[in-house]
Amino acid sequence: MSKYTELIPNYNVTKPLFVQHVDLATRPLIDVSSQMQALVSAFDIDIAAGDQLDILGEWIGRSRTVMQPIVGVYFSFDTDNIGYDQGVWQRAFDPDSGFVDLSDEAYRIVLRTKIAINQWDGQNDSLPAILEFATAGSGLSMQIIDNQDMTISVWVFPETSIDSVSREILAVIRQGYLTVKAAGVFSGEVLYPSVGNQFFGFDIENKYIAGFDAGAWETSLNG
Structure with missing residues (x-):
């Protein structure tokens, strides 16, 4: 589901609620990071406009x-x-x-x-x-x-x-x-x-x- 849920060890990965909890806690971090990358790329001189x-x-x-x-x-x-x-x-x-x-x-x-x-x-x-x-x-x-x-x-x-x-x-x-x-x-x-x-x-x-x-x-x- 994300780079964080991929780090869950084998014992816990079979527990759906545990995986969902990790995803719920880390998803905002991933979304914020993605938005920041999009903001920075908007000011790339090769694609920036207006x-x-x-x-x-x-x-x-x-x-x-x-x-x-x-x-x-x-x-x-x-x-x-x-x-x-x-x-x-x-x-x-x-x-x-x-x-x-x-x-x-x-x-x-x-x-x-x-x-x-x-x-x-x-x-x-x-x-x-x-x-x-x-x-x-x-x-x-x-x-x-x-x-x-x-x-x-x-x-x-x-x-x-x-x-x-x-x-x-x-x-x-x-x-x-x-x-x-x-x-x-x-x-x-x-x-x-x-x-x-x-x-x-x-x-x-x-x-x-x-x-x-x-x-x-x-x-x-x-x-």
């Missing part, structure tokens, strides 16, 4: 509200990249010009990044794992490039093409919420391949850079 994410944001130190209104992301018919499963529904009190409160999907990625920043040791070698954790589920990957002059550049690599990435996520990147950098370092351009998901380059071939007919020129996300 108010739970807002509370996580208070603990982590990042609000759902962004500095600048995000425009061009409301759901619309016959408009590329903001149709079904792409656009954000305009809520009752959202301004027509744009919205300032992130959706759960975008906010979850922002919180992941803030967690990574909070735990980062400041070393470039540890950046890849941090960025992989931060961008999980976003449809893109990122690389931080140290320009060796107290500035960094951010390279954004979509899984297929930049058009496949949510405009909300792109706006969040543009505003710097997914940038991991050391204190005192200036964040420069945010660049992405103009076509596909690899930059063009000579004498190098990897997941980020390719040669003719595969790599593309860089385009700035900053505008």
Whole structure:
């Protein structure tokens, strides 16, 4: 019946009233434990939603509200990249010009990044794992490039093409919420391949850079 009744020795297990008494005394403990586990799991960043994410944001130190209104992301018919499963529904009190409160999907990625920043040791070698954790589920990957002059550049690599990435996520990147950098370092351009998901380059071939007919020129996300 429970982990406690399973501990009853053979002599007593044949006594139904004894087993029922043990179950009656221990069942509330099991129920309370189950409810506490459910409460804790509700604040798992991978499944939390709505108010739970807002509370996580208070603990982590990042609000759902962004500095600048995000425009061009409301759901619309016959408009590329903001149709079904792409656009954000305009809520009752959202301004027509744009919205300032992130959706759960975008906010979850922002919180992941803030967690990574909070735990980062400041070393470039540890950046890849941090960025992989931060961008999980976003449809893109990122690389931080140290320009060796107290500035960094951010390279954004979509899984297929930049058009496949949510405009909300792109706006969040543009505003710097997914940038991991050391204190005192200036964040420069945010660049992405103009076509596909690899930059063009000579004498190098990897997941980020390719040669003719595969790599593309860089385009700035900053505008």
